[in-house]
Amino acid sequence: MGSKAIEDLIEASSGVHFSGFHLENTDASSSIVDQPVTSSNENAKQPFVIGVSGGAASGKTTVCDMIIEQLHDQRVVLVNQDSFYHNLTPDELQRVHEYNFDHPDAFSTEQLLCVMQKLKHGQPVDIPKYDFKSYKNNVFPSRRVIFWHMLFKLSSFFIISFKSYPFLNVCKVNPSDVIILEGILIFHDPRVRDMMNMKIFVDTDADVRLARRIRRDTVEKGRDIGMVLDQYSKFVKPAFDDFILPTKKYADIIIPRGGDNHVAIDLIVQHIRTKLGQHDLCKIYPNLYVIQSTFQIRGMHTLIRDAEATKHDFVFYSDRLIRLVVEHGLGHLPFTEKPVITPTGSVYTGVDFCKRLCGVSVIRSGESMENALRACCKGIKIGKILIHREGDNGQELIYEKLPTDISDRQVLLLDPILGTGNSAIQAITLLIKKGVPESNIIFLNLISAPKGVHEVCKRFPRLKIVTSEIELGLNEDFRVVPGMGEFGDRYFGTDDE
Known part of the structure; x- marks a missing residue:
C-alpha cells in the first residue's frame, strides 16, 4: 500500500472510531x-x-x-x-x-x-524517544502514526514497543x-x-x-x-x-x-519481592494490614530468622518487632475525642484511648507478645487459649481462660505466627462464641503465610490482621517458609539445643 493510498484511507476514515482511536481533528499538536x-x-x-x-x-x-x-x-x-x-x-x-x-x-x-x-x-502511555542529534523528541504521534497503530491492531498485532519502528520515534509502554x-x-x-x-x-x-x-x-x-x-x-x-x-x-x-x-x-530485589507479595494480599483483603517495611525492620527480621542467632539476640529483636506490631494494632482501635489543657494554658484537642480492651494469647508462642502489650496498655487484662495442633488439620482446644466480660471488650488476639490458619480460626471462633463481635477482634502476629491470610480473611472479613511481613508459603510439613522455626521454643529457650 503506497503512502498516498494510506493518506487517502486516513482522510476517508475521519470521524470513525477504530480500536479506541478517534481520528477526527487529529494533528501532531494534539497532546496525548x-x-x-x-x-x-x-x-x-x-x-x-x-x-x-x-x-x-x-x-x-x-x-x-x-x-x-x-x-x-x-x-x-x-x-x-x-x-x-x-x-x-x-x-x-x-x-x-x-x-x-x-x-x-x-x-x-x-x-x-x-x-x-x-x-x-x-x-x-507513549513515551518520547529523545534524539541527541536533532535535540528533539516526538511524543505526539502524527495521523500516519495513529493509522499504523490502528492497522497493526486490526491485524491482531499488538504493538508492545515502538522501538522496533524507528519512523514512529515513540515508545509504547x-x-x-x-x-x-x-x-x-x-x-x-x-x-x-x-x-x-x-x-x-x-x-x-x-x-x-x-x-x-x-x-x-x-x-x-x-x-x-x-x-x-x-x-x-x-x-x-x-x-x-x-x-x-x-x-x-x-x-x-x-x-x-x-x-x-x-x-x-x-x-x-529480595525487598521488592517481599513488598510485591504484601501488596497483592493487601489489595485482596482490606482487613489485612502490613506495617510499613524499612531496612531497620528488614534487618531485625534477618537477625531473628538466622538459625545461628543467640537466644539473647532472638528475644531482643523479637521484642522490638512485637512492640511495633502491637503499637500498629492499637492504632486500629476506636478512639474518642478529648480536649486537655496544656501547661501553657492552651487547649489541645486530642483523643482518648479505648478503655474496654483486653488481650488474648494463644499459648504458648502468643505469651511472648504479652510484655509488649502490657508496656503499651497499663493494667490490661490478658486471657489464654491453648490449642493442640498436629499436622494440618488436627486441632483440639485444650484450655481457655478469658475475662468474664470479654464480649464487651475490644480484643487483641496474640500469636506470632499465622501459618495454615487452623489454630487462628479455632481461637477466633471461640471468641465469637463468647459473644465478642467479629469486628472487635484484631489479630496480631509477626509473620503470616498467604494460606493463613486467605483462610482467616475469607472466613472473618470484619476481623483485622496486623502483621510485619508476609511469607512465601508453607512447606510439606505445613511450616512457614522461610519462617523462623519454632518461635516458642526459640523465645523461651526450650529448643533441643
Missing part, C-alpha cells in the same frame, strides 16, 4: 499527555515504583538492568528521565555546546509527571507491576519523589564517573576529549554538586560502586 488521568479500574493494583538516581556515568543503567534481570517473573518497565528533555529552540541549537543538559530546567517535569500518573493508574524511573534528577522535584515506593542513589567515585564519561563520549559518540572535559568542568560537575548530590539525602538506599555491588542489589 495533556489528557486528564482517569483509571478504567479504580481498584486496580498500584505498581511498585522504584527511583534510581545518581551522577552521570555512575552506573544507574547497570543497576536497573540487574534489578530487571532478577525480577524476570514480574512485569517491569523502565522509564528514563532522558526521554523528557525539552526540545531546543533554534537559538539554543545555535549554541548547543553552551546548553546545560544537567540542569533541572532542561527537563519537562510536567510531562514526566503526567506519564507516571497514567502508568500508576493502569493506563498505557504498558502498565506493569514494577516501574523503574531512572535519571540524574528524578529526586529533585518533590512531586516525582512522592510517587516512589523506593528511592535508590547510585554513589560512584567522581574519578570513576569521569573516566566512564570520557570513554563513552569519545568511543560511542565520537567526541573530542577536549570537548568532553570542557563540558564536564563547565556543566556536569557543577550541576552534580548543586543539584544531584543534594538529593542523595532523599534516598532510602545508597549503593556504593553501582553495578559492582551485587550484595546490595540482591538485598534490594
Whole structure:
C-alpha cells in the first residue's frame, strides 16, 4: 500500500472510531499527555515504583538492568528521565555546546509527571524517544502514526514497543507491576519523589564517573576529549554538586560502586519481592494490614530468622518487632475525642484511648507478645487459649481462660505466627462464641503465610490482621517458609539445643 493510498484511507476514515482511536481533528499538536488521568479500574493494583538516581556515568543503567534481570517473573518497565528533555529552540541549537543538559530546567517535569500518573493508574502511555542529534523528541504521534497503530491492531498485532519502528520515534509502554524511573534528577522535584515506593542513589567515585564519561563520549559518540572535559568542568560537575548530590539525602538506599555491588542489589530485589507479595494480599483483603517495611525492620527480621542467632539476640529483636506490631494494632482501635489543657494554658484537642480492651494469647508462642502489650496498655487484662495442633488439620482446644466480660471488650488476639490458619480460626471462633463481635477482634502476629491470610480473611472479613511481613508459603510439613522455626521454643529457650 503506497503512502498516498494510506493518506487517502486516513482522510476517508475521519470521524470513525477504530480500536479506541478517534481520528477526527487529529494533528501532531494534539497532546496525548495533556489528557486528564482517569483509571478504567479504580481498584486496580498500584505498581511498585522504584527511583534510581545518581551522577552521570555512575552506573544507574547497570543497576536497573540487574534489578530487571532478577525480577524476570514480574512485569517491569523502565522509564528514563532522558526521554523528557525539552526540545531546543533554534537559538539554543545555535549554541548547543553552551546548553546545560544537567540542569533541572532542561527537563519537562510536567510531562514526566503526567506519564507516571497514567502508568500508576493502569493506563498505557507513549513515551518520547529523545534524539541527541536533532535535540528533539516526538511524543505526539502524527495521523500516519495513529493509522499504523490502528492497522497493526486490526491485524491482531499488538504493538508492545515502538522501538522496533524507528519512523514512529515513540515508545509504547504498558502498565506493569514494577516501574523503574531512572535519571540524574528524578529526586529533585518533590512531586516525582512522592510517587516512589523506593528511592535508590547510585554513589560512584567522581574519578570513576569521569573516566566512564570520557570513554563513552569519545568511543560511542565520537567526541573530542577536549570537548568532553570542557563540558564536564563547565556543566556536569557543577550541576552534580548543586543539584544531584543534594538529593542523595532523599534516598532510602545508597549503593556504593553501582553495578559492582551485587550484595546490595540482591538485598534490594529480595525487598521488592517481599513488598510485591504484601501488596497483592493487601489489595485482596482490606482487613489485612502490613506495617510499613524499612531496612531497620528488614534487618531485625534477618537477625531473628538466622538459625545461628543467640537466644539473647532472638528475644531482643523479637521484642522490638512485637512492640511495633502491637503499637500498629492499637492504632486500629476506636478512639474518642478529648480536649486537655496544656501547661501553657492552651487547649489541645486530642483523643482518648479505648478503655474496654483486653488481650488474648494463644499459648504458648502468643505469651511472648504479652510484655509488649502490657508496656503499651497499663493494667490490661490478658486471657489464654491453648490449642493442640498436629499436622494440618488436627486441632483440639485444650484450655481457655478469658475475662468474664470479654464480649464487651475490644480484643487483641496474640500469636506470632499465622501459618495454615487452623489454630487462628479455632481461637477466633471461640471468641465469637463468647459473644465478642467479629469486628472487635484484631489479630496480631509477626509473620503470616498467604494460606493463613486467605483462610482467616475469607472466613472473618470484619476481623483485622496486623502483621510485619508476609511469607512465601508453607512447606510439606505445613511450616512457614522461610519462617523462623519454632518461635516458642526459640523465645523461651526450650529448643533441643
